[in-house]
Amino acid sequence: MAIVGGKWSNWSGGVVCKPRAIVRPKDELELAAAVRTGVAPVRTPGTGHSFTPLNATDGTIIDLSAFTGxxxxxxxxxxxxxxxxxxxxxxxxxxxxxxxxxxxxxxxxxxxxxxxxxxxxxxxxxxxxxxxxxxxxxxxxxxxxxxxxxxxxxxxxxxxxxxxxxxxxxxxxxxxxxxxxxYKLAEKNFLMPFDELWDKLDHMVGANRHFEFFWFPYADVAVCKTLNESDNPAPEPRSAEYMQKRGEKRAADASLFEWINEVLPYAPFLLRPAHRLFSGGMSAGDRVRWSHEILPSARTTRFNEMEYAVPYEKGPETIREIVREIRKRRINTGFPIEYRSVAEDDVWLSPFYQRKSATIAVHQYHRVDTGKLFDMCEGIFRGVEGRPHWGKRHTRRRAELAQLYPKFEDFRQLRQKLDPDMKFLNPHLKGIFEG
Ligand SMILES: Cc1cc2nc3c(=O)[nH]c(=O)nc-3n(C[C@H](O)[C@H](O)[C@H](O)COP(=O)(O)OP(=O)(O)OC[C@H]3O[C@@H](n4cnc5c(N)ncnc54)[C@H](O)[C@@H]3O)c2cc1C
Missing domain, CATH: 3.30.465.10 (Uridine Diphospho-n-acetylenolpyruvylglucosamine Reductase; domain 3)
Structure with a gap:
């Protein structure tokens, strides 16, 4: 997130707004006053890593950066x-x-x-x-x-x-x-041909604490990653200062990745070789680290993203259909599709409410128009009762969402009770809850 010249923007730069006021309360009393007196819509961003306009407002942004620890x-x-x-x-x-x-x-x-x-x-x-x-x-x-x-x-x-x-x-x-x-985790990265992956996918998901794969849609191998608990030695944990900087550190090959992404829209003949090159580049290196150091990575190349949670058993066919359509329509993208699995929960508007899920995420470089890729994917996700990630691009509104979430109406009623004047609702949230 950036606040420059009175404007607020999110991480990808795809959401920009000019609030009337940006307030920085130092404690709970000041926060309560800021909420009560702030011009609506009152929004409280985190670090602005959502791709949807959840935080966009011409009213009040409350910067909560004093509330840490x-x-x-x-x-x-x-x-x-x-x-x-x-x-x-x-x-x-x-x-x-x-x-x-x-x-x-x-x-x-x-x-x-x-x-x-x-x-x-x-x-x-x-x-x-x-x-x-x-x-x-x-x-x-x-x-x-x-x-x-x-x-x-x-x-x-x-x-x-x-x-x-x-x-x-x-x-x-x-x-x-x-x-x-x-706990410590051992990471393994490897390539796998798709015929083999489809045979082994359920086993790979079940047999590893963490399994995910990335598919550059013009490549014929999956870039697979597993993480499992390990007693092997790991380096001492790094300091908070180091971890703060590490997340912003550019990988050695980030410049090449960005350069190819700049060029690809004008050079579609490079799609296949680029996707093969990227697949190979992502599959290097095995290591053991403490969980909080190895689970997250640095992501310094800006992009926009759509991600849906689909019923777990529908995951493989859904991602195959997406790739078939990308190839058929010659859609130009320099990013992989990410495939993960998530356990069900009991949180009313969680995409995983009462449903074990596979999640499928598509990305576009921040300077590339997302329309062709994201519209096509959203059509496919709609057909398999996909639920959108609330922080990633989607166009779903109240009527459709009410069909996807058994507790949607209960949530709406509770929201109306807690905030009858719609102080916290910006246009994006009005579309979701009141549209
Ligand atoms: C590079 C990148 C990688 C990502 N990787 C993943 C991933 O692996 N898995 C995944 O699921 N998502 C991922 N995301 C999405 C991201 O995790 C979510 O969008 C997340 O909400 C961003 O957190 P934030 O602190 O930036 O919150 P923001 O995007 O600033 O805000 C998100 C929402 O939280 C609300 N909020 C923030 N603080 C408060 C508060 N104190 N009280 C009430 N509401 C509050 C805001 O109002 C807003 O609605 C990724 C995003 C990026 C850019």
């Missing part, structure tokens, strides 16, 4: 509490010394804990749920300025809805997360 720890229950804007890269250094770690993470560690919870952000692993599903309790500041505690035993409905609510119910002040004892 560990606010509590329960060894017996294995629950850690964090101020809402704590960045994921900070968490490892905060709880590793206590002997604990997050159960899972996604591709990067740049986001805030409230941001990843707010959109149902996930990693991969058939027994591992999203960040939303790992929440044990939270405190929510409502439009009225009142703060409520939400847990399985207090304000149960708000707990069920609020763990994935895109800032539409209120401002999360702090969040308690289920953690587990520290």
């Amino acid at each position: 560990l606010t509590g720890f329960d060894h017996e229950k294995q629950v850690a509490s964090f101020a809402a804007a704590t960045r994921l890269w900070e968490i490892g250094s905060l709880i590793h010394p206590l002997g604990f770690a997050l159960k899972n993470m996604g591709d990067i560690d740049r986001q805030t804990i409230a941001g990843v919870v707010g959109t149902g952000t996930h990693g991969t692993g058939p027994t591992l749920g999203s960040f939303s599903s790992a929440v044990a309790a939270f405190r929510l500041l409502l439009a009225s300025g009142e703060v409520i505690h939400c847990s399985p035993t207090e304000n149960q409905d708000v707990f069920a809805a609020g763990r994935c609510s895109m800032g539409a119910l209120g401002v999360m002040v702090d969040i308690c997360v289920h953690v587990r004892p520290i």
Whole structure:
């Protein structure tokens, strides 16, 4: 996220807005005042890594960057509490010394804990749920300025809805997360021909703690990655300062990747060789590291992304259909399709609500128009009851979403009760909940 000259923009640069006010409360009292008196829509971005205009407003942006750090720890229950804007890269250094770690993470560690919870952000692993599903309790500041505690035993409905609510119910002040004892992971990267992958996919997903694959759609091999717990030695964990910088560090081959992505739209004949080159380049190196250091990677090349969660058993055919269509329509893209699996949960608007899922993500370089690729994919996802990632591009609105989420109407009613004046709803969220 960047705030320059009074304008707010997200990570990819695809969402820009000019709010009337940007407010930086220092504590909970100032936050309550900022919410009560702020001109609507009042939005509280994390680090702006969402590709959808969740944070766009011409009203008030509340910058929560003062709300960071560990606010509590329960060894017996294995629950850690964090101020809402704590960045994921900070968490490892905060709880590793206590002997604990997050159960899972996604591709990067740049986001805030409230941001990843707010959109149902996930990693991969058939027994591992999203960040939303790992929440044990939270405190929510409502439009009225009142703060409520939400847990399985207090304000149960708000707990069920609020763990994935895109800032539409209120401002999360702090969040308690289920953690587990520290662990090391061994990473393996390898290429696999697709005939072999389809035969082995279920086994690969089930037999590894984490399995995912990437498919450059004009290449004929999958770039596979597994991570499994290991007792082998790993380097000592790095400092928080190191982890902060590591996530922004450009890989040695990033410039070549970006250069090819700049050129590809004008040189479609390079698609096949480029995709073969990229597949080979992604498959190098095996290593063992502490979980918080090896689960996330640096992503420095800007792109836009669409990702859907589809019923687990429909995953393989869905990704094959996407690649068939990309090839048939000669769609130009320099990015791979990412395939992961996620456990079901009980969070009302989680894409994984009561459904074990495969997630399929498509990307376009930030300077390339996403229309052709994303529209085609969304049509395919629609046909398999796909549920969109709330933080990634989609065009779904209330009527369709109500069919996909059994608890959608309950969420809407709760939202109306907690924020009847629609203080937190910007046009994007109005389309989702009121359109
Ligand atoms: C390079 C990159 C890699 C990514 N990798 C993955 C991945 O592996 N898996 C995955 O699932 N997603 C992934 N994402 C998506 C990303 O994790 C989500 O979009 C996430 O929500 C971003 O967190 P953020 O802190 O940037 O929040 P923002 O994008 O700034 O905000 C997200 C939502 O959270 C709400 N919010 C933030 N703080 C609060 C608060 N205190 N109270 C209430 N609401 C709040 C905002 O209102 C907004 O609706 C990736 C994105 C990028 C750019």
